[in-house]
Amino acid sequence: MISVSNLHKYFGKLHVLKGVDLEVKAREVVVMIGASGSGKSTLLRCLNFLEMKDEGTITFDGREIDPTTTPLNTVRENVGMVFQHFNLFPHMTVLENVIEAPVHVKRTPKAQAIEQAKRLLDKVGLADKGDVYPEKLSGGQKQRVAIARALAMEPSVMLFDEPTSALDPELVGEVLEVMKGLAADGMTMVVVTHEMGFAREVADRVVFLDDGTIAEQGDPETFFSNPQHPKAKQFLSRVL
Numbered sequence: 001m002i003s004v005s006n007l008h009k010y011f012g013k014l015h016v017l018k019g020v021d022l023e024v025k026a027r028e029v030v031v032m033i034g035a036s037g038s039g040k041s042t043l044l045r046c047l048n049f050l051e052m053k054d055e056g057t058i059t060f061d062g063r064e065i066d067p068t069t070t071p072l073n074t075v076r077e078n079v080g081m082v083f084q085h086f087n088l089f090p091h092m093t094v095l096e097n098v099i100e101a102p103v104h105v106k107r108t109p110k111a112q113a114i115e116q117a118k119r120l121l122d123k124v125g126l127a128d129k130g131d132v133y134p135e136k137l138s139g140g141q142k143q144r145v146a147i148a149r150a151l152a153m154e155p156s157v158m159l160f161d162e163p164t165s166a167l168d169p170e171l172v173g174e175v176l177e178v179m180k181g182l183a184a185d186g187m188t189m190v191v192v193t194h195e196m197g198f199a200r201e202v203a204d205r206v207v208f209l210d211d212g213t214i215a216e217q218g219d220p221e222t223f224f225s226n227p228q229h230p231k232a233k234q235f236l237s238r239v240l
């Protein structure tokens with residue numbers, strides 16, 4: 001579904017992504033781990049064209065996406081993204097947050113968008129919160145709204161950038177449960193997380209990023225029990 005080849009990204013003179021090759025198949029859950037500053041967020045943002053690559057190719061469903069010729073909005077509609085900080089619209093209710101993009105970007109009829117939003121809020125366990133404003137919600141509830149909001153665009157892939165890192169520990173589980181449900185439904189997902197339990201349980205593949213390159217990848221069982229790359233060994237010894 002996604003194919004990244006020889007991806008390079010610079011911020012000024014800082015060479016952040018140094019030739020990343022990554023394939024993500026339909027219905028696959030890829031968990032990306034690595035030290036702070038290794039380039040995980042930048043890679044996700046390149047996949048969503050929030051950052052523009054400097055070199056390399058990115059293809060979706062076999063079509064190369066060239067930012068200079070492809071309308072990026074249509075690409076972004078297809079790629080849902082959930083961030084560490086939920087970025088809900090504070091002046092809109094939960095339901096209004098979820099229908100905003102379908103109604104204003106996709107031109108979905110409002111009644112239909114509301115139907116769908118209710119279904120999605122039910123799916124993330126917030127069926128009773130549609131009329132509530134975000135400030136009344138816990139962090140875990142806000143993040144679940146953010147997931148419902150991303151799903152409302154009916155993306156074919158979901159990117160998660162440390163979705164539980166800003167949450168109090170007791171709220172992490174409810175968000176991971178929603179993500180597990182999505183994975184079980186067959187959603188294609190790329191997840192940056194420090195939750196190694198989630199990686200072990202849900203990932204089809206773990207990708208370890210080190211200093212802007214993929215140093216090692218493999219199925220979670222093999223990777224966690226027998227990492228090969230020295231940096232991966234060191235990383236795991238610190239987080240496990």
Ligand code: ADP
Nearest residue numbers: 011014016034035036037038039040041042043
């Ligand atoms: P990670 O998510 O793995 O912690 P990032 O992708 O956020 O890593 O960052 C990788 C490197 O790129 C870091 O050195 C960071 O400081 C730098 N960086 C990230 N975003 C920017 C930016 N917008 N401008 C300049 N430097 C950036």
Ligand code: MG
Nearest residue numbers: 040041042161
């Ligand atoms: Mg990051």
